[in-house]
Amino acid sequence: MGVFRDDFLWGGACAANQFEGAWDADGKGDSVIDHCIGGVFNKQKRITIEIDPNQLYPSHEAIDFYHHYEEDIELFAQMGFNVLRTSINWTRIYPTGLEDEPLEAGLAFYDKVFDCMIAHGMEPLITLSHYELPYELVRRYNGWAGREVIALFEKLCHTVFERYKDKVRYWLTFNEINCATAEMGAMYGTSNLQGFEGGRDELYVGPQIRYQSLHHQFVASARVVKYAHEHYPQFKMGCMTVYLQTYPATCDPADQLANQKNMRNRVFYTTDVQVRGAYGCYCKRLWEEQGVTIEWEPTDAQELREGKVDFLSFSYYMTNLIGTHDDLEETEGNIVGGGKNPYLEASAWGWQIDPDGLRFALNEMYDRYQIPVMVVENGLGEFDKKEDDGSVHDTYRIDYLRKHVAAMREAVRDGVDLLGYTWWGPIDLVSHGTGEMRKRYGFIYVDKYDDGTGDLSRSKKDSFEYYRRIIASNGEDLG
Numbered sequence: 001m002g003v004f005r006d007d008f009l010w011g012g013a014c015a016a017n018q019f020e021g022a023w024d025a026d027g028k029g030d031s032v033i034d035h036c037i038g039g040v041f042n043k044q045k046r047i048t049i050e051i052d053p054n055q056l057y058p059s060h061e062a063i064d065f066y067h068h069y070e071e072d073i074e075l076f077a078q079m080g081f082n083v084l085r086t087s088i089n090w091t092r093i094y095p096t097g098l099e100d101e102p103l104e105a106g107l108a109f110y111d112k113v114f115d116c117m118i119a120h121g122m123e124p125l126i127t128l129s130h131y132e133l134p135y136e137l138v139r140r141y142n143g144w145a146g147r148e149v150i151a152l153f154e155k156l157c158h159t160v161f162e163r164y165k166d167k168v169r170y171w172l173t174f175n176e177i178n179c180a181t182a183e184m185g186a187m188y189g190t191s192n193l194q195g196f197e198g199g200r201d202e203l204y205v206g207p208q209i210r211y212q213s214l215h216h217q218f219v220a221s222a223r224v225v226k227y228a229h230e231h232y233p234q235f236k237m238g239c240m241t242v243y244l245q246t247y248p249a250t251c252d253p254a255d256q257l258a259n260q261k262n263m264r265n266r267v268f269y270t271t272d273v274q275v276r277g278a279y280g281c282y283c284k285r286l287w288e289e290q291g292v293t294i295e296w297e298p299t300d301a302q303e304l305r306e307g308k309v310d311f312l313s314f315s316y317y318m319t320n321l322i323g324t325h326d327d328l329e330e331t332e333g334n335i336v337g338g339g340k341n342p343y344l345e346a347s348a349w350g351w352q353i354d355p356d357g358l359r360f361a362l363n364e365m366y367d368r369y370q371i372p373v374m375v376v377e378n379g380l381g382e383f384d385k386k387e388d389d390g391s392v393h394d395t396y397r398i399d400y401l402r403k404h405v406a407a408m409r410e411a412v413r414d415g416v417d418l419l420g421y422t423w424w425g426p427i428d429l430v431s432h433g434t435g436e437m438r439k440r441y442g443f444i445y446v447d448k449y450d451d452g453t454g455d456l457s458r459s460k461k462d463s464f465e466y467y468r469r470i471i472a473s474n475g476e477d478l479g
């Protein structure tokens, strides 16, 4: 018998705003991300308040999955996917978030996509909010800072639950909900962008707004989880966290404490609420130290208790160090950077590659919560060179994949109940952090470039066949 469960979910993960394109097709409204122009490494994307026809917005065409979904899903099926994670773009269903009636064209699009997945033997795993807030809700409410957005999100969820109840069983409420514990999260996760125009250096949204917005997301998530449990008992409702694993930089006890605090404040802050149904004991002090006062409605605590998720999912890419000594060298990371680890190598984007960290993360999460876990993002964004004959020899990606699957295998042997694994960006798509196309994650190459050129044709990289073998052997054949 193999290590992974027989019904292990193998597949890939994408987000609507990073691959669908067709940003204003068939009545779709503009999302926050549709106002983001591209950046490059070390130079973040920028938000423009109005859409400027002279600028290039990577999400507007992306890789045009909207018109290529059949071809793409067919390619995923060739790799043997039995799950595909994507998100519903809120503005395809409710263009501004405020309409009373959903847009039929948007609903019909996801019907076609889910039908296509199912026809190819794939379980849809659907994120309800993946950095896709309608921009109108930024104008009106400063994103999730406004409590009004909770009800609007509930409306979206009720609509899509009812529409897709026979097609979708696995749902995630918010992608990387904990990103708003960091400043950059105000741009993506909680979208507190009112009055903001500029780049990363100019974006400062204080903790009061971010933590209050997060509180609104917690209530929203709990309400829709409870609603789903009451109306659709077949659904499995999950939370999604960016697993920002840090290690203490030295054996100095001060570094241990600093790391414990960081893990609580950045990662467990949200999983404690969504899995246990209440804020962690350390939150009172965190709020005090940051001058935060959360405004609660009288029913919030009970709603959080009643909206606990069924499984826990997370993204995992890299690890960093945390320390209290001045000599710690800094490096980049997903959402936040951190200390450089001399034992690890890093990708071209400075993300430190750490397969053992995935095993560590899985054990930490499962130990702490004792509910099934899923790795819903993991991958390597790198420069790829397409040869004249169309091939891409991405040995670095194969190596990354091999080591991370091996690490998951060890975690399962350690006792973790692991449900599945969805590689981030199985097809090249727009980088979330920088808006680049050249930061490629895919097993499938897409002919699309940062200047907007490319014929959008798809071709297989060497990693395509490698992942197919892994899946066919249920994670046993790692070559």
Ligand code: BG6
Pocket (backbone or CB within 6 Å): 015, 018, 175, 176, 242, 315, 334, 335, 377, 381, 424, 430, 431, 432, 433, 434, 439
């Ligand atoms: C996660 C996000 O943070 O990491 C994805 O959920 C994102 O949306 C992925 O694309 C990889 O990050 P990046 O910045 O390399 O695209």
